[in-house]
Amino acid sequence: MKALSAGLRACLVCRSVCDATGVGAAPVRCPRCGAAVHPRKVESLARTWAYLIAAAILYVPANLLPVMQTTTLFGTSRDTIIGGVAYFWSSGSPELAVLIFAVSVVIPMTKMGALATLAYWAGRATGVDAHRLSRIHRVVELVGRWSMLDVFVVALMAGMVQFKSLATVEAGPGAAAFGAVVVFSMLAASSFDPRLLWDKHGHPDHA
Amino acid sequence: MTTVAEATLAACPECDELHIRRPLRAGQRAQCRQCGATLYREPRRRSDHMLAVVTAALVVFALANTFPILVLQARGVTNEATLLGSVAALWTEGQPLAAALVFVTAWLFPLFDLLALFLILLAVRMDRRPSFFAPLLRTLQALRPWGMIEVLMLGVLVSLIKLSRMADVVPGVALWAFIALTALLAVILSYDLRVLWRSEPRPGGTP
Numbered sequence: 329m330k331a332l333s334a335g336l337r338a339c340l341v342c343r344s345v346c347d348a349t350g351v352g353a354a355p356v357r358c359p360r361c362g363a364a365v366h367p368r369k370v371e372s373l374a375r376t377w378a379y380l381i382a383a384a385i386l387y388v389p390a391n392l393l394p395v396m397q398t399t400t401l402f403g404t405s406r407d408t409i410i411g412g413v414a415y416f417w418s419s420g421s422p423e424l425a426v427l428i429f430a431v432s433v434v435i436p437m438t439k440m441g442a443l444a445t446l447a448y449w450a451g452r453a454t455g456v457d458a459h460r461l462s463r464i465h466r467v468v469e470l471v472g473r474w475s476m477l478d479v480f481v482v483a484l485m486a487g488m489v490q491f492k493s494l495a496t497v498e499a500g501p502g503a504a505a506f507g508a509v510v511v512f513s514m515l516a517a518s519s520f521d522p523r524l525l526w527d528k529h530g531h532p533d534h535a
Numbered sequence: 536m537t538t539v540a541e542a543t544l545a546a547c548p549e550c551d552e553l554h555i556r557r558p559l560r561a562g563q564r565a566q567c568r569q570c571g572a573t574l575y576r577e578p579r580r581r582s583d584h585m586l587a588v589v590t591a592a593l594v595v596f597a598l599a600n601t602f603p604i605l606v607l608q609a610r611g612v613t614n615e616a617t618l619l620g621s622v623a624a625l626w627t628e629g630q631p632l633a634a635a636l637v638f639v640t641a642w643l644f645p646l647f648d649l650l651a652l653f654l655i656l657l658a659v660r661m662d663r664r665p666s667f668f669a670p671l672l673r674t675l676q677a678l679r680p681w682g683m684i685e686v687l688m689l690g691v692l693v694s695l696i697k698l699s700r701m702a703d704v705v706p707g708v709a710l711w712a713f714i715a716l717t718a719l720l721a722v723i724l725s726y727d728l729r730v731l732w733r734s735e736p737r738p739g740g741t742p
Contacts, residue, residue: 331546331553338546341673342732343575345544345553361732362669416697424696462549462570476640476683480690481697483637486628487621488605488698491612495701499625504632511636514680526550526570 330526332367339365369521376447379516384440386509394500396482401494408502409433409478431477436509439475442468443516450524458529465522472514479507545574576727585726586656592719593649595712600642602708604691609702617709618642618687644682645720651675652723655731676728688717 331338335349342361355364369375394406407415409432416425442464449456482503489497545554547567554574559565564576580588603615618641625634651671658668691713698704 329553330551331544332551334553336544336546336553338548338551340548341676343545343548343729344732345546361673363673419700421696424693427693458550459570462572465549466572473680473683474686474689476686477690477693479633480637480641480683480687481693483621483625483633484604484616484690484694485697486630487624488607488614488616488694489701490614490624491607491609491702494609494612498628499630499633501630504630504636507633507636518680522549522570523551526552 337365337367339363340369368523368527369519372519372521372524373447373451375519376443376516379512379519380440380443380447383436383509383512383516386505386512387436387440390502390506390509393502393505395478395502395506396485397498397500398489399496399498406500409506412478428478428481431474432506435471435475436513439468439472439513439517443513443520446520446522446525450520450528452528454528456525456528458525461525462522465517465520465525469517472510472517475510475513476507479503479510547572547574575729578726578730580722580726582656582659582731585723586653586660588719588722589649589653589656592716592723593653595716595719596646596649599709599712599716602712604707604709604713605695605698606705606707607698607702608705615707640681640683641687644678645684648675648679648682649723652728659731672728672731679724679728684713684720685717688713 331345335347337346337348337356338344339346339358339361341363342358344358344360346356346358346365348356348365348367353367355366357363358365391409394408394411396407396412398405398407409428413425413429413432416422416428446461446465446468449461482499485497486499489495543556545556545565546552547554547570549572550567550570552567552569554565554567556575557565559575559577561577562579565574566572567574578585600618603617605616607614607616619638622634622638622642625631625637652675655668655672655675658665691710695704695706695710
C-alpha cells in the first residue's frame with residue numbers, strides 16, 4: 329500500500345511518515361525536522377524538463393568551444409573536450425583518453441537521454457515498467473557528478489602552468505559551459521520524482 | 536493536525552510503499568520490498584566515532600589548502616599551485632563562472648559539510664538540541680551532493696600525469712593531504728545523516 333493512499337506522506341529530509349489527512353494537496357510541515365512535505369515533488373516533470381533542456385542547449389557550446397588554451401614557444405593551441413581526448417589517445421595514455429571520454433561524453437549524454445526517457449514515461453498515463461525505470465534513475469543520480477572531472481583538470485592546469493615566456497595554460501569558455509551542463513543535469517535528476525513512475529505502474533494488488 | 540508515525544512506519548522515498556519498521560543491527564539496512572531502494576540503515580559507527588573522523592578531516596582539509604598540491608619546475612622556473620590559487624588564476628583569466636563553480640564544489644561546500652557536521656555531532660555528543668540544529672542539518676543534507684572532493688582528487692591525478700609531460704612535477708604536501716581527505720570523506724559520506732534526526736536528547740540532559 330502507498331503512503332499517499334493511506335493519507336500519509338514521507339518526509340524526504342528526515343524520512344518520518346507524516347499524517348496529511350484532510351489537507352488535500354497542500355504542503356504540511358514535518359513535525360520532526362520542520363521541512364515542507366508535499367505529496368510528490370513540486371512541479372517535478374516541468375522542472376526536470378526545464379533543467380534538461382537547459383543542459384542540452386549548453387552541451388553544444390560545451391563541445392564546440394575550447395576548454396583549454398595552451399601557449400608555448402611554438403605557438404598557441406586551443407583544445408575542445410574531444411581534442412583533449414584525442415591528445416591523450418595519441419600521446420600514449422589511452423587509459424586516460426578512455427576515462428576523460430567516459431566522464432565528459434558518455435556519462436552526460438547517457439544521463440540526459442535517461443532523464444528524458446524517465447520524464448517521458450512518468451508523464452504517460454499507463455504501461456510504465458517502474459521496476460526497470462527506477463533502477464535507471466538510481467544509477468543516473470549516482471554517476472552525474474563525475475562529469476565535473478574535466479572542469480577540475482582544466483582549472484588545475486590553468487592554475488599551475490604559468491611559466492610566463494615558456495608555457496601558459498588558460499581555461500577557455502567551454503569549461504564554464506561544460507560545468508553548467510553538469511550543474512543543470514544534476515538539478516534535473518534531483519527534481520525528478522521517481523514515485524511518479526510507481527503511480528503509473530500497474531499494481532496487481534490494486535484495490 | 537500532523538503526527539509522526541516514525542516509530543512504527545517507514546515509507547519508501549522512491550516508490551512511496553508503506554512498511555512496518557523493524558529494529559536493525561549495526562551495519563544493516565532495510566530495503567523496500569517493492570522497488571529495492573534503501574529505506575533506512577543502522578550505521579556501523581557511533582556518532583562520537585564520527586566526531587573524531589570529522590575533526591581529523593577538518594585538520595587534513597586545512598593542510599590540503601595551505602600547502603601546494605604540485606610543484607612544477609621547468610628550466611629553472613618553479614611554480615607552486617594550491618587549490619585556491621588555481622581558482623584565483625581562473626578568475627583573473629576571465630573565467631569567473633568556471634572559477635566560481637570550482638570554488639563552490641571543491642572548497643566551499645566540502646568545508647561547510649565538515650563544519651556543519653562537526654557542530655551537529657558536537658551537539659549530539661553534549662546531549663543538546665540548539666535552535667540551529669534542525670535548519671543546519673536540513674541545509675547539510677541539501678548541499679551534500681554538491682561537494683565533490685573525490686572528483687577533484689581524480690582531477691588532481693589526471694593533471695599530474697598531463698603535467699609530467701611538460702615539466703618536472705614534484706608532489707606537494709597537499710597532494711597527500713587530499714588523498715587522506717578523500718579516504719576520510721568516504722567514511723563520512725557512508726554515515727547516513729538521517730539517523731541524527733532520530734536521536735533525541737536523553738531525559739535530564741537539557742530542559
